[in-house]
Amino acid sequence: xxxxxLRSLSILTVAAMALALSLVFFYAPLEAEQGFLQKIFYLHVxxxxxxxxxxxxxxxxxxxxxxxxxxxxDMRSYVVIHMSLIFAVGTLITGSIxxxxxxxxxxxxxxxxxxxxxxxxxxxxxxxxxxxxIEDPERQARYASVFAITAxxxxxxxxxAVRLSSAYLHPRVLGSTSNLPGSMAxxxxxxxxxxxxxxxxxxxxxxxxxxxxxQVRALRRLLSGEDGAPxxxxxxxxxxxxxxxxxxxxxxxxx
Amino acid sequence: MKRTVGALLRKELLVELRTLESVPxxxxxxxxxxxxxxxxxxxxxxxGDLAAGILWxxxxxxxxxxxxxxxxxxxxxxxxxGFLLAPVDRSAMLAAKVITMLAYLVVLELVAVPAxxxxxxxxxxxxxxxxxxxxxxxxxxxxxxxxxxVGAMAVQTRARDLLGPLxxxxxxxxxVIGGARATAPLLVAxxxxxxxxxxxxxxxxxxxxxGLIAYALFDFLLED
Numbered sequence: 001x002x003x004x005x006l007r008s009l010s011i012l013t014v015a016a017m018a019l020a021l022s023l024v025f026f027y028a029p030l031e032a033e034q035g036f037l038q039k040i041f042y043l044h045v046x047x048x049x050x051x052x053x054x055x056x057x058x059x060x061x062x063x064x065x066x067x068x069x070x071x072x073x074d075m076r077s078y079v080v081i082h083m084s085l086i087f088a089v090g091t092l093i094t095g096s097i098x099x100x101x102x103x104x105x106x107x108x109x110x111x112x113x114x115x116x117x118x119x120x121x122x123x124x125x126x127x128x129x130x131x132x133x134i135e136d137p138e139r140q141a142r143y144a145s146v147f148a149i150t151a152x153x154x155x156x157x158x159x160x161a162v163r164l165s166s167a168y169l170h171p172r173v174l175g176s177t178s179n180l181p182g183s184m185a186x187x188x189x190x191x192x193x194x195x196x197x198x199x200x201x202x203x204x205x206x207x208x209x210x211x212x213x214x215q216v217r218a219l220r221r222l223l224s225g226e227d228g229a230p231x232x233x234x235x236x237x238x239x240x241x242x243x244x245x246x247x248x249x250x251x252x253x254x255x
Numbered sequence: 256m257k258r259t260v261g262a263l264l265r266k267e268l269l270v271e272l273r274t275l276e277s278v279p280x281x282x283x284x285x286x287x288x289x290x291x292x293x294x295x296x297x298x299x300x301x302x303g304d305l306a307a308g309i310l311w312x313x314x315x316x317x318x319x320x321x322x323x324x325x326x327x328x329x330x331x332x333x334x335x336x337g338f339l340l341a342p343v344d345r346s347a348m349l350a351a352k353v354i355t356m357l358a359y360l361v362v363l364e365l366v367a368v369p370a371x372x373x374x375x376x377x378x379x380x381x382x383x384x385x386x387x388x389x390x391x392x393x394x395x396x397x398x399x400x401x402x403x404x405v406g407a408m409a410v411q412t413r414a415r416d417l418l419g420p421l422x423x424x425x426x427x428x429x430x431v432i433g434g435a436r437a438t439a440p441l442l443v444a445x446x447x448x449x450x451x452x453x454x455x456x457x458x459x460x461x462x463x464x465x466g467l468i469a470y471a472l473f474d475f476l477l478e479d
Binding site: 066119120122123126129130133134135139142143145146147149150151153154157158160161162164165 | 404408411412413414418421422424425426428429432433436453454457460461464465468471472475476478
């Protein structure tokens, strides 16, 4: 049931990414001051926006987990935060390249958005160690949700504090899409949609993979007899998928 | 609720007074850190941004030291179980722990700030004292709330002493920004203006947001 629609979503994502990239390279005009370098904007900014939205979304999913106590919400929250972390690494790398290109340094401290992003990244980098350090799966899920909500609220707070603390240097393309010429705005919008689709697809892939692995494990346990092989669960940062959906019966109907 | 908080608070302070586990350690750590800074920077007196930075980094690390110990006795010696058996509001524990942490921080600052003025600070502390106290008080609330939340989270993990600081440090970055920027103009020889209102507002907003979040989430850390 997790895999449904995965193929069409993947195809849509590939098409959107191809469209976005061709718009970036063949349609959007060269920016007057920065020239070709400015094109990284169509990659960097969507990555950053999607990663931040993903972090906040992870917090909202964690709220759902704490309200319903359904481990599926925890799994979704975990996957979304995991993917956002990967997107955040991409944001930091592309941001660094852009900073090197326009200001001559790989890292610029008086650039509030990049610095805020680093702090948020460092905070979320502790998400997996936190999960990893709690053995009881139920408690792990609960604590991870508490962390996800706190960190989700921290994201805007941190941006406010860091932005206040430094002179404004970031290229003002971010907050003012209205100032962009139409062709650039269109390209940016398509890139943003493509990036959002990529995020959704990757989350769906990870969810499907985790779910399938749990089903395979449950079936293998069934084959080797009920009390034969204990679940090979050691220390794990991955949410446990216990509950009705991973029982062999439920697995069979959805296979 | 008020009686529960009172009882818990009395227990916390009594335990600390009898064992003297946290506060002396935090204070000693702060003073030693000033000495380390003296040698690391090779400076016998500091002012302005540098002074504010040293003061806040030291206070922050000392506070994290205390936050890490805040729940250890409850986790190891059955304090959580006893509390959960009692038919009282769970938030009482949050309130009591935050107030305890605040008390620790106040004592820490009563030791660390004079020691800082004596050992490292190149500017007179007297005229800036009022503004410094306001800034420290606002920051302390945020540090106490985050310290309590993170302490409660970290105490149940395997790598207890590692995870606490790892979680707390990035969360407290806005406090350092607000606190250091607010105190930097106070720690110069001829200071004229008080801290900029926006830094105090940032600290206040931080306290409010994370106070509410801790209030909403703390219950989930306790149930078992």
